[in-house]
Amino acid sequence: MRKKCPNCKGTGSSKVDQKVCDSCDGTGFQDSFETKDHFKGVNSNAKAKFDLEIEEDVPCEVCKGKGVIDINEKCQTCEGIGEINVCKSCNKIVPENTDYCTECKIKLEKERQIKEKEELEKMKLEEELRKKPTKVFVLDPLCEMEDLEIGLIYKGKITRVEKYGVFVSLNNQVWGLMRTGNPNYSVGDEIFVKITEIKSHKREVDMGPANIIGDIEIEKVKKNISRSQIGSLTNKDIGKVVRIEGEIIQIQQTSGPTIFTITDETAITWAAAFDEAGVRVYPHIETGDIVEVMGEVNQHSGKIQIESEIIEKLEGEKEDKIRQIIEKALDEKAEPENVPTLIKSPILDKLQPKMREAAKTIRKAIMDGRTVLLRHHADADGISAGVAMEKAVIPLLREISPSTDAEWHYFRRSPSKAPFYELEDVIKDLSFALEDLERHGQKLPLIVLLDNGSTEEDVLALMKAKIYDIEIVVIDHHFPGEVKDGKVEVDEFVDTHVNPYLVGGDSQITAGALAVEVANIINPEIKELISHLPGVAALGDHAESDEAEQYIELAKEKGFSREDLDKIAACVDFEAYFLRFMNGRGIMDTILAVDNIDKHEKLVNALYKEYNKRIATQLKATLPNVKEEKFPNGIYFNVLDVEKYAHKFTFPAPGKTCGFVHDKYVKDLGDEAPIITLCYGPDFGVVRATEVIHKKFGFNLNEIIWKLQERIPEAGIDGGGHEVAGSIKFVEGLLKEVLGSFAEEIANMDEK
Numbered sequence: 001m002r003k004k005c006p007n008c009k010g011t012g013s014s015k016v017d018q019k020v021c022d023s024c025d026g027t028g029f030q031d032s033f034e035t036k037d038h039f040k041g042v043n044s045n046a047k048a049k050f051d052l053e054i055e056e057d058v059p060c061e062v063c064k065g066k067g068v069i070d071i072n073e074k075c076q077t078c079e080g081i082g083e084i085n086v087c088k089s090c091n092k093i094v095p096e097n098t099d100y101c102t103e104c105k106i107k108l109e110k111e112r113q114i115k116e117k118e119e120l121e122k123m124k125l126e127e128e129l130r131k132k133p134t135k136v137f138v139l140d141p142l143c144e145m146e147d148l149e150i151g152l153i154y155k156g157k158i159t160r161v162e163k164y165g166v167f168v169s170l171n172n173q174v175w176g177l178m179r180t181g182n183p184n185y186s187v188g189d190e191i192f193v194k195i196t197e198i199k200s201h202k203r204e205v206d207m208g209p210a211n212i213i214g215d216i217e218i219e220k221v222k223k224n225i226s227r228s229q230i231g232s233l234t235n236k237d238i239g240k241v242v243r244i245e246g247e248i249i250q251i252q253q254t255s256g257p258t259i260f261t262i263t264d265e266t267a268i269t270w271a272a273a274f275d276e277a278g279v280r281v282y283p284h285i286e287t288g289d290i291v292e293v294m295g296e297v298n299q300h301s302g303k304i305q306i307e308s309e310i311i312e313k314l315e316g317e318k319e320d321k322i323r324q325i326i327e328k329a330l331d332e333k334a335e336p337e338n339v340p341t342l343i344k345s346p347i348l349d350k351l352q353p354k355m356r357e358a359a360k361t362i363r364k365a366i367m368d369g370r371t372v373l374l375r376h377h378a379d380a381d382g383i384s385a386g387v388a389m390e391k392a393v394i395p396l397l398r399e400i401s402p403s404t405d406a407e408w409h410y411f412r413r414s415p416s417k418a419p420f421y422e423l424e425d426v427i428k429d430l431s432f433a434l435e436d437l438e439r440h441g442q443k444l445p446l447i448v449l450l451d452n453g454s455t456e457e458d459v460l461a462l463m464k465a466k467i468y469d470i471e472i473v474v475i476d477h478h479f480p481g482e483v484k485d486g487k488v489e490v491d492e493f494v495d496t497h498v499n500p501y502l503v504g505g506d507s508q509i510t511a512g513a514l515a516v517e518v519a520n521i522i523n524p525e526i527k528e529l530i531s532h533l534p535g536v537a538a539l540g541d542h543a544e545s546d547e548a549e550q551y552i553e554l555a556k557e558k559g560f561s562r563e564d565l566d567k568i569a570a571c572v573d574f575e576a577y578f579l580r581f582m583n584g585r586g587i588m589d590t591i592l593a594v595d596n597i598d599k600h601e602k603l604v605n606a607l608y609k610e611y612n613k614r615i616a617t618q619l620k621a622t623l624p625n626v627k628e629e630k631f632p633n634g635i636y637f638n639v640l641d642v643e644k645y646a647h648k649f650t651f652p653a654p655g656k657t658c659g660f661v662h663d664k665y666v667k668d669l670g671d672e673a674p675i676i677t678l679c680y681g682p683d684f685g686v687v688r689a690t691e692v693i694h695k696k697f698g699f700n701l702n703e704i705i706w707k708l709q710e711r712i713p714e715a716g717i718d719g720g721g722h723e724v725a726g727s728i729k730f731v732e733g734l735l736k737e738v739l740g741s742f743a744e745e746i747a748n749m750d751e752k
Contacts, residue, residue, distance in 0.1 A: 001088045001099065008075035012082040017071040024060035028067040126213060133217035136192055136210075139171040141309040142223035142241060142294055145205065148174065150195050153210040155218070158189045168193050168207055176205030192216075220312075225294065231266025233304045237297040244269070244306065245314065245322050248289050249369030251441030253280050260285070260311065261403075262293065263369055264322075265329030268402055271295065271306040282311050287441045290319040303402040334364035336521045342531060343550035348517065350503035355514070358473050358496045359521035362389075365446035365471070366396050371410045371436065373429050373445045375452065377511070378415035378576045380540025380569035382451035384533040385475065385515030386413050386583070387592055389450065391526045392519035409442075413583045415576065419478060419721055420452045426461035430468065448473045451511035454480040454490055454499050455702075455720050462493035471495050475514050477507045479702050479723055507722045508545035512537020529594055532558045532565070536592065540569030542725075544691050560593075568592060571607040574614075577651045614651050615660055622646050622661055631747040635693065636675040638665055639739075643681040654679055655686045655727065662688035676746055680739060683732040689724040697749045701726045704745050712737055 004010040020026040059065035074080040077093075087094050089104040100108060137154045139147065148154070148170075156175075160167040165179035168191060178193050185191070193207040225243040233242065246264035253259075257274040258281045271293045273281045285291060295308035314322060336359045341348045348355075365372055372393055376386035390413050397406045412432065416425050429447060436442040447465055452458060453474035465472060475498045480488040483501060491497055498518065500509045513534035520527050535555030538548035539562070555565055571591050575584060589595035590603050625645035629637045640646070640661055642654045652660060658679035665675050674693040679686045693699040700723045708728075709717045715738050719728035730738045 001086055002083050003086050003091075005075060005078035005082055005084050007077035008082060010082040012075055012078060012080040013072040014075045015070045016073050018068045019071060021060055021063035021067055021069050023062040024067060026067040028060055028063060028065040029057040030060045131214065133215040134212045135219055136212075136216045137219050137221050139174055139221050140223060140294065141171050141173075142225070143171055143221055144173050144223075145198065145200065145203065147221055147223065148195055148198055148205065150198060153192055153194050153212070156191055156193055158185050158187055158191055161185055161187060166191075174205065176207045178207040178209065180209065223294065229266040230262070230264045230269045230304075233269070233297055235299065235304075237304075238299060240297050241295065241309075242297055242306070243292065243294045244271075245290070245292050247323070247326055248285060248287050248291055248441075249443055251280075251285070251287060253278070258282070260291070260293075260308075261369060262291065263326070263367075265326050268369065268400060269304050269306060270300065270402060271308045271311060272298075272300075273308045273311055282313075285311065285313050287437070287443055290314045290322045292318075301404060305402075330364060330367055333367055334360050336360055336363060337524055339521050339524050341517055342520065342527075342534070342554060343547060345509070345547045345550070347500050347503060347505035347509060347547070351498060351500065351505075351514070354496065354498045354502070355518050356521055358475060358498050358518050361471065361473050361496050362393065362446065362448060362518075362522055363396065366393060366410070367400055368443070369401075369410070370443045371412065371433070371445035372448060373433065374411070374413045374448045374450065375416055375421060375425055375429070376413070376450035377419045377452050378417055378579075379419075379451075380572040380576075381510045381512045381537040382419075383415065383572050383576060383584075383588055384512035384537040384540070384592065385450035385510075386415070387588055387594060388512070388516045388519040388530045388533050389413075389448065389522075390585070391530055391594055392523040395525070396523060409440075413585065415579070415581060415583060416452055417580075418452070418457075419726070420455050420457040421449055421461040423461055423464070426464050430465065430470075433468070433470065444468065444470050446471050446473065448475070450475050450515050452476055452478070453494065454478045454488070454497070454501075456481055456489060457718065457720055458490055459493065462490055466493045474498065475511060475518060477501075477509055477511045477514065478721060479507065479700070481702070506545075508543045509547045510534065510537040510541045510543050512541070513547065513551055528558075531555070532560045533592060533594075535560065535562075535565045536569050536572070539566045540572065567604055567608050570611050571604050573656065574607055574611040574651060577653060577656075611651075618647055618652055618657055619660060619664065622657060623664065626661060633697070633747065633749055633751070634674055635697070635746055635749065636665065636669060636673060637743060637746055638662070638675070638677045639743075640677070640679045641681075642679045642686075646679075654681060654684070658686040658688050659725075666690060678739070678742070680735070682735065683730055685719075685728045685730075685739065685742070687721075687726055687728065691724060694723045696751050698752055699724065699746075699749065701728075704742065707745060708738065708741055711741055 008014050024030055063069050078084050084093050085096050085098065086092060087101040087104050088099050090101060092101045094101050134153065137152055154170050156168040156170045158166050159169045159175065161183055165177050166183050166185050167175060168178055169175040192210040192212060194210045195205060196208045197206040225241065228242040228244055230244055230246065244264060246262040248260055249263050250261035251258065255278050257272040260271045260273065262269055262271055275281045292312045292314055293306055293308050294310050295306045298305050298307045336356055362372060374386055374389055376382035393411055394407045397410050401410065403409060416422060433445050437444060447470055454476035455478050462472060472494050473496045474494050477500055480490060480499055480501050486502055498514055500506055516530050516534050519530060532555035534551035538551050552562055552565060568591060575587060575591060590599050593600045622640055622645055625640060627639045631637060642657055646657050658677055661679065662677035665677060669675060671690065672692050674690060674696060676689045676693060687701055689699055702720045705717060705719050705728055712734060715730045715734040717728065717730045717738065720726050
């Protein structure tokens with residue numbers, strides 16, 4: 001740093017001696033003059049006034065009036081320059097082009113290194129802060145001032161702006177003041193604040209602005225409320241704030257709040273959530289999610305309901321824990337009682353594990369808030385099965401669900417015209433299921449198939465339902481095809497399969513009987529109500545077995561004779577024809593004597609009278625036109641063209657007409673006669689045969705259909721059913737070839 005030389009004061013030289021000025025000889029003056037001589041025309045008075053008469057001396061220009069002259073030499077300090085270079089820190093003289101002395105250089109270098117280290121540490125700290133998100137806390141609606149902590153950062157919303165600061169709301173119960181001059185904020189702005197002081201006695205909270213570097217991590221502060229089980233909530237808890245955890249089983253959007261139906265390990269309840277009328281709240285929450293609900297206990301339609309303040313979806317370990325608790329409790333509650341079968345049967349004993357599995361699956365679906373979609377064949381056997389299951393399920397629904405409409409929302413019974421699960425059926429069931437999921441947020445249902453579901457014809461519909469991961473239970477007695485290691489073809493698409501063939505039995509134990517046994521396991525309290533239904537199913541399906549006789553005897557103990565059961569079965573078939581795709585709930589209850597008992601006898605008598613009248617009319621038209629033939633092997637083969645020689649579009653339909661014609665020949669020829677009756681139309685045939693033909697000749701309609709499919713592939717043959725009863729479908733143009741081949745198969749059969 002350049003600086004004036006302190007030695008020569010910037011002159012570049014220094015005084016070493018003095019000498020007498022040669023110019024003035026040491027006087028210091030060069031000359032003298034009279035002032036008056038320099039003013040002409042000035043009067044004497046002015047001269048006297050201004051002392052112009054005085055003689056003045058002139059100083060020596062060389063010595064400046066000193067009389068001596070300094071003798072100088074070049075300054076040794078600055079070498080005559082007048083400036084020196086000094087250290088910027090300590091002002092010591094340093095060489096040219098140097099800013100600091102050696103000592104200061106060392107000192108400054110150390111200071112620089114220390115400063116650099118501090119800056120580097122500061123940068124690292126800031127980088128770490130950027131990488132590590134700053135925790136910002138959000139209060140749930142139930143939190144109070146006591147839940148705050150000084151020094152923590154909270155997220156809030158500005159509710160008022162004043163000159164001295166802004167008022168910030170952290171939830172509906174906690175707010176405070178952040179003081180700041182000329183605040184540049186607006187009402188509604190979200191802001192991060194740091195709690196600086198809590199004045200509990202004044203109910204005041206002081207806040208300051210939060211300086212956040214980098215990302216933030218939101219952490220919710222929840223009111224510390226212990227978990228309550230839904231089943232423990234009573235009217236005594238109304239007005240109390242509780243916390244429940246459970247699974248969403250249904251979501252309904254009303255014109256007001258959104259209603260979430262929630263189940264835990266003890267019971268089911270509703271949680272109402274409201275933001276705006278008719279607008280779905282918590283749209284990210286879906287059916288099947290595990291949630292935490294905090295809110296006030298209230299009552300709706302006489303049932304406990306939670307007016308929620310917050311509903312939060314649980315994830316990770318919390319979700320897994322609650323799921324495990326619910327699943328374990330659900331599995332334990334769904335486990336049915338050890339109930340003995342209604343009759344003694346080795347086949348039923350072997351089926352007992354499967355029947356219990358089916359019962360548990362149905363009970364679990366009810367408790368899990370899933371709809372039970374029940375499909376059954378529309379005849380006496382299938383309807384007996386369906387009504388028995390309905391009587392077991394509905395009381396459980398009423399008991400478990402808080403909804404008064406539970407039996408309509410969570411249970412649907414529908415008849416199927418065919419003795420198998422048709423594509424038309426599965427399309428309807430899937431449509432209902434997916435529509436309920438979309439509109440009402442219901443879980444996918446459990447499909448229960450009764451008196452159908454076991455055969456090759458069921459496979460396509462079952463496969464279609466399984467694409468949507470729908471659980472399926474089948475309780476059937478139709479021939480399921482070849483059994484390998486207790487499994488058949490449909491088992492690939494069925495979760496639980498109850499069928500006598502799987503344990504060495506046959507179709508003589510009806511689906512109605514199996515369904516009643518399962519219904520009794522599901523809900524033993526309805527045993528007495530439905531114990532006569534297997535007898536109805538046995539006579540309606542013409543079952544011939546020891547089990548069938550035991551069930552008929554069981555019904556007799558309730559006051560139903562064989563004739564009574566036969567009349568009931570006939571009336572069920574008759575009414576089913578006119579109900580078509582309606583389930584006839586109420587009407588069928590009366591006919592089957594499970595409800596409206598006072599009207600049962602009167603209704604059955606009225607229907608049975610009309611039933612016989614219509615059958616007589618049909619037989620008058622059909623019997624004269626039956627082509628009868630007896631093959632050399634002794635089989636009676638009766639053929640009727642129902643397209644030409646039967647009344648159409650009325651009861652009895654072609655299938656039933658074939659049965660009545662066949663029964664007439666059995667009556668005339670006897671039960672032990674090998675009789676086959678075939679009634680056909682343009683593209684179908686209905687077959688009935690006596691049981692003796694199955695035992696003596698090994699007749700199995702399903703196997704004959706398989707042979708015809710191989711022999712006439714162009715006929716598009718399909719169908720099946722029981723060994724001695726079923727139907728066959730084919731291309732209309734190949735009617736003669738199909739019927740001819742069928743007759744040939746019968747004629748070529750030999751006794752075992």
